[in-house]
Amino acid sequence: MSASLYNEDSLPDLLPIYYKRLFPHTALHKWLCYGDPNVSNRREISFTLVGDIYLRYQSFENAEDFAQALHKRFPVKIDIGAIYKQRLESSGSYSSSKTPVEREIVFDIDMTDYDDVRTCCTGAGVCPKCWKFMVIACKILDGALREDFGFENILWVFSGRRGIHCWVADKKARILDDNQRSAIAEYLTLLRGGLVVRKVKFFNMHAATERALKVIDEYFEKSILVEQDILGTYERLDAFLGNIDEGFSPLFRDAMTKVQTSVERWKAFVNTFQTLQREQKIPKHYRYMVEEMKFYYAYPRLDINVTKSLNHLLKAPFCIHPKSGKVSVPFKPKFIEHFDPDAVPTVSQLLDEINTYDAKTKAQEKDLAENSQTSVKIKDYKKTSLLKYVTIFCEFLRGLQASAARNRAIKNGTVMEY
Ligand SMILES: [Zn+2]
Known part of the structure; x- marks a missing residue:
């Protein structure tokens, strides 16, 4: 489909539409807060804007607040940092007294x-x-x-061009300090x-x-x-x-x-x-x-500096890689053998898929309207090949919820840990 060909120069025009219609900001925000509303304004989310403008140490009150910032700034890249002990100002200001306390263990290959x-x-x-x-x-x-x-709760993500990221999101992983992270990184490193x-x-x-x-x-x-x-x-x-x-x-x-x-x-x-x-x-x-x-x-060659430190930034899933135009999509490690980076959709392709879907259903909707029936409105990402990747991400979220529920039950003594 020639119309889907991605052109890097068009990215500033495509991103506002992508964030408005496709980016799964609610699911992403839900993950980053682990169901705790008090975490939202302590989690660092940094933006890189067109022209290499970095906005670090931002945080958001809630998913709506996060969405509004995306729609206003349409970042070229979103990076995820640590959860801090103190609230981060939404203006992005940062004082050195702020302490990172939690963070997924991450790997960058x-x-x-x-x-x-x-x-x-x-x-x-x-x-x-x-x-x-x-x-x-x-x-x-x-x-x-x-x-x-x-x-157990491990998210694997294609970086959008030539690498993969791994996020270990179990509670016991998130609370490890820099020394413990270094020990894990060293254990897994045979080659640098x-x-x-x-x-x-x-x-x-x-x-x-x-x-x-x-x-x-x-x-x-x-x-x-x-x-x-x-x-x-x-x-x-x-x-x-x-x-x-x-x-x-x-x-x-x-x-x-x-x-x-x-x-x-x-x-x-x-x-x-x-x-x-x-x-x-x-x-x-x-x-x-x-x-x-x-x-x-x-053997895997890890960039261990990314893994070692609690507050190292790593690109968020579902960002668009500016060079390839491809979405940084989650994948299941069980099926990595069948994962084809060439088949990952570009932002241009996704927007075309929405248009194709809408054109096809428009005629059907017209028929329904003539018969006084209302059509069901479906979300834009469900009209595209992004759907299967959002589904993988939502499965990861469900796994986290199940683990959290199990941990609560163990804490309350309603089940025995084994
Ligand atoms: Zn090659």
């Missing part, structure tokens, strides 16, 4: 952190091949957060963008590491070896061998250069490793070299 291992695209580019890095990251992190930490920690080093295979390895193994051959072709050139082979101790790397190089493809070279690497191990030439601290290499290429 950006494709650019994979630039030294992905070979299909660079920079802002993303394709189904490199999207697999996000699939692996989401599956590993979601598994660790649920199984190792017992978190390939920059600080070049090598992955295991001394023991922890249960969490084994679980992560299982996920990586599902994708390693097809996505990493074949599609990313990580060993397909001498340059890539050098980068690979650069992760191995200089004392050993020539042994691997000899075997790996005798064959051509990434799959063959990987097999040569594993075979050489196994032979050396049988001959007891591999020191004990290198016994996980094969697994470490898989982690180097496929």
Whole structure:
């Protein structure tokens, strides 16, 4: 549909309509307050306006107040900050005495952190091949957060272009301080963008590491070896061998250069490793070299500064990415395999969908009116492909409500915690 083509220059004209007709401000506000009206004016919501004007430390009295600000300012970006101990002034003023007290634990995974291992695209580019890095990251992190930490209310969001965000919203997560957040971030970090920690080093295979390895193994051959072709050139082979101790790397190089493809070279690497191990030439601290290499290429690369601090801002779901025009939509981690970033609607597409729907129903409404019947007015987002993403978000809200009800019941002693 050519009319749906998004043009960045038209964003200032599209945003007012998007906020007025489609943006789920009531649901978003409900989440940010966790059903407590006293939280609304303590939760930081910052706006970035056209022309890079930042409005930080804003808060709103209620959902209506929030909606009015959106309709007046139509921000290019909305960021969510912490809940503060004290009320934030709606004017956005801030004094250093204000203390952040609660905040979801957040994770930000950006494709650019994979630039030294992905070979299909660079920079802002993303394709189904490199999207697999996000699939692996989401599956590993979601598994660790649920199984190792017992978190349940986790919202996953596509950033709108080339990354994913994760919000852990359980009460026990929201009240963690900076040190506790750092500990979780460190636990989940084996790689730091390939920059600080070049090598992955295991001394023991922890249960969490084994679980992560299982996920990586599902994708390693097809996505990493074949599609990313990580060993397909001498340059890539050098980068690979650069992760191995200089004392050993020539042994691997000899075997790996005798064959051509990434799959063959990987097999040569594993075979050489196994032979050396049988001959007891591999020191004990290198016994996980094969697994470490898989982690180097496929383990989630987190921007841990985002996770570590209680008052770090993160973009709200349902914002429009200014470059791609795509909506930052929630998705279910269970189905990330089938999530196609290319299929995420742009703001232009959504507005077209409303028009198409309205044109189609106009004739029907005319018929109804002639027969003195009234038509049912439906909300605009329900006329568009945004509906399924709003539905996912509302399911997340229902999960939070159920957890809150359960916690209240435990507190009141009406159910036993088990
Ligand atoms: Zn790609």
